[in-house]
Amino acid sequence: MNSRADEPFRPPGAPTAAMQNSATGTSQTPATRPLSASAADNERDQRLLDRVAQRDRDAFQQLYQLYHRRLARFLVRLTRRQEIAEEIINDTLWIVWRKAPEFRRSSLVSTWILGIAYRRGLKTLRRQQSIAAKAANDDQLPVDESISARERTEWVERALAQLPVEQRMALELCYYMGYSHEEISQIMDCPVNTVKTRMYYARQKMKILLARLER
């Protein structure tokens, strides 16, 4: 987990760190908290937000840098368009600047900010429905991976692009951001059971789509 604003965002925990049960290979991966989900990181974010509520530019800039990368990844996944994601990041942080005094600490700072970004992203997406369809055909590929890993990533990206946005973002929030189902329900503003259902169908569809692509 990152604690410095200038460090790149690292997704929670590598799968290779999973502790395998010798009998079944099924032990739970060691707890991997999302960025800003630890008490210390949330306290740091809360302190910054308190200063932002007092109109402190430096604190706002620190918070911006802490969240820019993960919001960018999250919103590119949501909108499929880099330039739109950048605009929504600034819309989101603008709302954070204005609403910081109203934050009631009933959730993590990170889930509050991701929730704002999610709603802004959906609103933008609804206005520009054609964007997602167009972007499905022109995703950029990572440049420095082995061929097989790149192919696998490309297949997953293509499959993801075909999921409904709510299912795609549930996967992203769980597997990349590392949020729990309760935290995802806060971000997506829906019941926990809805989160599980979205994940259920997302997994089913990914399986079908990946099987087709890998054929």
Added chain:
Amino acid sequence: MSPDTMDKGTLAALPADPHRECWDLLPWFVTGRLDAAQRASVESHLEQCEPCREELCSQRDLREVLAREDTVAYSPAASFEGLWSRIEELERELPPEEARQPRTRDMNPRLRASRQSSVSRWLVAAVVVQAIGLAWVAGVLVSDRTAQEWPFQTVTSPAMGDTEIGDTDMPRYRVVFARDITVQGMQQVLDEHGLSIVRGSGSSDVFTLAAPSESAVHEPDAVLARLRNDGRVRFAELEPPARLTKRD
């Protein structure tokens, strides 16, 4: 039934089923985000369920790909400067009492100096574009409606000066239009919501709108809700009463 139509409440309606419960929790088992009881329940079921063990492997593979860092280079510093310029422009329109709140945003003189030079160029360009747009809107308003139909002064009123906001008790709305809106699009928004510009945006993007006093529109919350739901409007709020009192 499509997944989307099944989305809400479907799981809640299902009977308690350890297999389904385990299946649903597997993603968070993979990420280590289950509590102790849930984890124990999943582990117990996995020991006796081959399909769930296969699903666990499958989800670990999927997670491995999804958790990879992308290779896009971001430049948050430049993006922040853009946002900060926007905030400064918008806040110039805030009431004085809000502007008096403690601010420490100018703590870094070097950053501020470099920002001001680039911001000023953009501001000049923005003012020119807005002036052209306002002139066009003014032409349309003057040609379509006589001054008698509008009981307050607008930015297009010939006597505009210190009394740029006219004599009216109607609620006013501060609005930022979508960045890509055309002048015609702006006029459509005004017509559809029964509003008119009563104060221009100056060097910011904030326009002040109001309905004519004879207008049937007397429900500011409803008007505000409609504005906020309008895709061509990026921001809308009621002008605070204190501001009205002071100005009126």
